[in-house]
Amino acid sequence: MIRAGTIAWFAQHETRLAWxxxxxxxxxxxxxxxxxxxxxxxxxVLLMHxxxxxxxxRLPALASPPDKRVLxxxxxxxxxxxxxxxxxxxxxxxxxxxxxxDLDLILxxxxxxxxxxxxxxxxxxxxxxxMALMLxxxxxxxxxxxxxxxxxxxxxxVAALAMVAAAISVAVTVLLFRxxxxxxxxxxxxxxxxxxxxxxxxxxxxxxILSLGTVSRIxxxxxxxxxxQAPNIDSILWLPAYAATGDYLAVTIILALxxxxxxxxxRFCAPRFADLxxxxxxxxxxxxxxxxxxxxFRPTSTPQVLRHKEWTLLRRDPWLISQTLLQxxxxxxxxxxxxxxxxxxxxGAALVVPVLIMAAGQLAGGLxxxxxxxxxxxxxxxxxxxxxxxxxxxxxxxxxAAIGFVFGPFAVGLAVIDPSLGLVTALGVIAAAAAAAxxxxxxxxxxxxxxxxRRHVSSRIxxxxxxxxxxxxxxxxxxxxxxxxxxxVPGAIGLVILAGAWLVSPRRS
Amino acid sequence: MSLxxxxxxxxxxxxxxxxRCDRPAVDGLDLRVRAGEFYTLLGPNGAGKTTTLRMAxxxxxxxxxxxxxFGIDMLADPVAAKQVxxxxxxxxxxxxxxxxxxxxxxxxxxxxxxxxxAETRARDLVTLLGLAPQAQQRCEGLSKGMRQKVALxxxxxxxxxxxxxxxxxxxxDAASARVVKNVLRxxxxxxxxxxxxxxxxxxxxxxxxxxxxxxxxxLIAEGTLEELRRQAxxxxxxxxxxxxxxxxxxxxxxxxxx
Numbered sequence: 001m002i003r004a005g006t007i008a009w010f011a012q013h014e015t016r017l018a019w020x021x022x023x024x025x026x027x028x029x030x031x032x033x034x035x036x037x038x039x040x041x042x043x044x045v046l047l048m049h050x051x052x053x054x055x056x057x058r059l060p061a062l063a064s065p066p067d068k069r070v071l072x073x074x075x076x077x078x079x080x081x082x083x084x085x086x087x088x089x090x091x092x093x094x095x096x097x098x099x100x101x102d103l104d105l106i107l108x109x110x111x112x113x114x115x116x117x118x119x120x121x122x123x124x125x126x127x128x129x130x131m132a133l134m135l136x137x138x139x140x141x142x143x144x145x146x147x148x149x150x151x152x153x154x155x156x157x158v159a160a161l162a163m164v165a166a167a168i169s170v171a172v173t174v175l176l177f178r179x180x181x182x183x184x185x186x187x188x189x190x191x192x193x194x195x196x197x198x199x200x201x202x203x204x205x206x207x208x209i210l211s212l213g214t215v216s217r218i219x220x221x222x223x224x225x226x227x228x229q230a231p232n233i234d235s236i237l238w239l240p241a242y243a244a245t246g247d248y249l250a251v252t253i254i255l256a257l258x259x260x261x262x263x264x265x266x267r268f269c270a271p272r273f274a275d276l277x278x279x280x281x282x283x284x285x286x287x288x289x290x291x292x293x294x295x296x297f298r299p300t301s302t303p304q305v306l307r308h309k310e311w312t313l314l315r316r317d318p319w320l321i322s323q324t325l326l327q328x329x330x331x332x333x334x335x336x337x338x339x340x341x342x343x344x345x346x347x348g349a350a351l352v353v354p355v356l357i358m359a360a361g362q363l364a365g366g367l368x369x370x371x372x373x374x375x376x377x378x379x380x381x382x383x384x385x386x387x388x389x390x391x392x393x394x395x396x397x398x399x400x401a402a403i404g405f406v407f408g409p410f411a412v413g414l415a416v417i418d419p420s421l422g423l424v425t426a427l428g429v430i431a432a433a434a435a436a437a438x439x440x441x442x443x444x445x446x447x448x449x450x451x452x453x454r455r456h457v458s459s460r461i462x463x464x465x466x467x468x469x470x471x472x473x474x475x476x477x478x479x480x481x482x483x484x485x486x487x488x489v490p491g492a493i494g495l496v497i498l499a500g501a502w503l504v505s506p507r508r509s
Numbered sequence: 510m511s512l513x514x515x516x517x518x519x520x521x522x523x524x525x526x527x528x529r530c531d532r533p534a535v536d537g538l539d540l541r542v543r544a545g546e547f548y549t550l551l552g553p554n555g556a557g558k559t560t561t562l563r564m565a566x567x568x569x570x571x572x573x574x575x576x577x578x579f580g581i582d583m584l585a586d587p588v589a590a591k592q593v594x595x596x597x598x599x600x601x602x603x604x605x606x607x608x609x610x611x612x613x614x615x616x617x618x619x620x621x622x623x624x625x626x627a628e629t630r631a632r633d634l635v636t637l638l639g640l641a642p643q644a645q646q647r648c649e650g651l652s653k654g655m656r657q658k659v660a661l662x663x664x665x666x667x668x669x670x671x672x673x674x675x676x677x678x679x680x681x682d683a684a685s686a687r688v689v690k691n692v693l694r695x696x697x698x699x700x701x702x703x704x705x706x707x708x709x710x711x712x713x714x715x716x717x718x719x720x721x722x723x724x725x726x727x728l729i730a731e732g733t734l735e736e737l738r739r740q741a742x743x744x745x746x747x748x749x750x751x752x753x754x755x756x757x758x759x760x761x762x763x764x765x766x767x
Contacts, residue, residue: 304618306619313606316606376604377602377603379602380619384591385592385619385620
């Protein structure tokens, strides 16, 4: 029996909560899907290993000991993973501070809160490592099968990187608390998390586009200019890359550094967490914000009122804006490709079209969820003397107007290069956005806007249908540029996906 | 007490209302609220009060039965029925990132109130409910009581003929509760009809023209406080004692539903 209030007791408590949260995420909150979840997991693991095998089996054997080019690929991949881990850890720390959950209970109890926070910082590192391994483990396993067991040392590198990411994110968040206060820390930390997560992947891609005219990150990492500029193979900076290839001394050093970073973070930050969490709780008790726009809402027509409301709520929620704009981050590479094409080789512009269509579908899905499912006063709207069709119509119009605002300039830019590209982009964007909005409408639920991040959990079918739909419309756009008749096939598949989503949607049954 | 069968005399008329969730939540309910009347619906937890009110406002479709608001069939013409009524739940239906005034303009817009009237009414209500200092502050920082008052202002800004309230006094301090009671009384005096659920029996006793008592989805007693006392055989008992006696009688084996 573990004594209450000890670190082990808190660890047991946290493990139980994490397990239940994870089960809920996988099952979508439904109890009777245990077997389906297990089968789904097995299928996912097999699929990921299959994909890793197909990718790695075709590659030539990596040089052993690794040369500079191999180190560039491994080091670049590790840097990409670490930026994502850091992003995830930053985001997790804000949840520890701000999601009240059981904090009020624990902080009001005589138990030592620093023990809980020590456990939670550790749990963060474990979660970050587990999430990274979901994608990395199949690659590591296949590398071990094809190239030797020494590749299994990469597991240690992932663990060490996760510990360092957790330690840095805790330190940065505590520093932000001290510098800008609890109220701003939440938003700033989440924006930093979003930017870190996207910046490395997108930054490398933009450099690749501007310097080589390609979207391939590997091509950039393997280019002579970059390889020449990279540190020598005996540099300490390659330590993580050497560790990943199975250099046991390097693995030991990396793991020791990771453990040390985590221990220091826990030692110095955990005792302060209780004060910070209490400060975070009081952050929203400060005087409310005064609205400067006194004439923002002026009743005109009902649809206009609804559209105004959606725009105002979105504009005034910085967190939602950051989450939504994050999706737009991924438009930067096509923008630079378009820009480069406009001033140089025009054949590359066609590559932009499917990316834009895909992004439009994804952004429309997020916005449609906010407008349709993320209604904070559903009873008010439902009790108003307006037909449901007018309500939904106004909400969908809001979404499509936002999509037009974001993607319109891209379509115009492409039309200047080639009118047919502009037309295909415009039609593809409209189709993808309309399809995503329809799917969200059919699978609508009543939830708080603040659950935006977890919207994918409420309906897996809607999530898959939305993603598949965006992909097929992107494919339709890509083929339409080459040959209009070829585009009929993915276009028809897109319609079939839409019809399928409608058939299985809960609103129909 | 006899009631005319002319539907237009009733602000709200529900006949044979039935709604099943896990069990029958509302079971063959007949309930009428007269025009200009303050009607309070009482009942133990799970009696079906909120389900009844949600069906009255068109937020929930009954499995059987009919609902009409001033003679307008809620099921056949929900838009027209909703036009003359307002709904206020115990959980304020407001937007954190709008100010109270913006919220009121928004609600007025939903009910198609013209711009000038909306502006005048919104400012009057804000003053009346003591919300003027917070009128330009976003609702996210308002206390529960303030939020409830904002929601009440929203329910009144389009000047409904029938106001449906579900536990409107939950979380209100004494001063706020008094303001809300006064506002509701004034509305009733000026001809508005109110149907309200509450667990605060003192409020029901002081404010209601008639009181309905629900248990297990059915209306087991209805009338003025005097009439309820007679039904319960409770002499000069308080409403609390009368209510408990009525519910207890309903729960006892072999009881006959009212």
